Amino acid sequence: MVDYLIVGLGLAGISFCEVLETNEKSFKVITDSSQTSSVVAGGLYNPVTLKRFTLAWNANEQLDLAIPFYNALEKKLNIQLDYKIPILRRFSSINEQNLWFEASDKPNLSRFIAPKILPNDNPNIDAPNGYGEVLHTGRIDTSVLVSHYKRYLESQSLILQESFDFEALKLQDGYLEYRGLKVKKIVFATGFGIKTNPYFNYLPLNGTKGELLTIKAPALKEERVIKSSVFIIPLGDDLYRVGATYKWKDKSNTPTEECKQELLQKLDTFLKCNYEVIDHVAGIRPTVSDRKPLVGRHPEHKNMFLLNGLGSRGVMIAPMASKQLFNFIENNTALEPEMDLSRFTKKHFKN
């Protein structure tokens, strides 16, 4: 009997595998490639919301867990994942500069907001009002993480690459059975794939499609992330990721010409050098109606759990949500009410 079966290997699934390994629990993973969010993500970790200059939900706690988490993975997998890069918020007006100074004065933000205006020193960027710098930011290479983690699990025969067949799941007394495999508990970490899950599709996970471009801009020579109407994220070798869009109707993972044009138009308002588009990707962010994660136990099936709803901040939230879910299951520690999926239990019994 295996302790856990995890369905889905994005940031959520990987984080939960790590907690299980640390705590010496046995597990197997089943995943397919139907969802791409963790593979295409910009990968930024940034504790400040750059529209309103406020602290992101639980940012201190999340960051303090996330950075050591990814650094430990770098050692374990022998790869680089964490690229510490400043994020510069381009100001569009003097008023925004003033709001930035006000924010830097707030005790909860002073750790993350530098109280000064950086003048623009890059001739290929138009930024007459300068920038504000967010501190303790960076980029996790999520695509490299997912591919290497898969290989790591393959090398131990812990992963099956296929779509989960809900018909094949048998709920037995005190355990679950899936195609001959007996497990004590199952954790679904399938991102927007939750829509095909008959046990949890009552939850209000809406999904927000995002598209990103990769451009090659040899003249740009920028090593910091620039945030204006879109992000420019340096990847090295004159490559930059540009994004992202937010769309609520289309639920496919297919890149569209419309979003490409939207991104290019925004980029051209402040990028002054030539560039070439060399890649274009899309994915669905697992966003929830109240913008908080969905973590916890199924209202009726006591050994069935969910780790989802990481929204547009999976890099920072996944390690914290996984730790809380594990402590909830194994140590009976209460989940933070804001992310406990029991806040939607009424919806389950209505269906």
Ligand SMILES: Cc1cc2nc3c(=O)[nH]c(=O)nc-3n(C[C@H](O)[C@H](O)[C@H](O)COP(=O)(O)OP(=O)(O)OC[C@H]3O[C@@H](n4cnc5c(N)ncnc54)[C@H](O)[C@@H]3O)c2cc1C
């Ligand atoms: C364009 C874009 C940019 C983003 N940028 C950032 C960023 O800069 N910083 C940040 O923190 N976050 C960012 N995000 C959000 C981040 O990607 C998500 O929060 C996070 O990746 C979600 O991880 P997940 O594991 O919950 O879901 P997913 O990454 O979707 O992983 C779920 C996995 O489960 C698999 N699966 C689904 N259904 C089944 C099934 N029935 N059977 C088997 N397997 C199944 C899927 O194929 C997938 O492998 C971005 C997202 C997008 C789309």
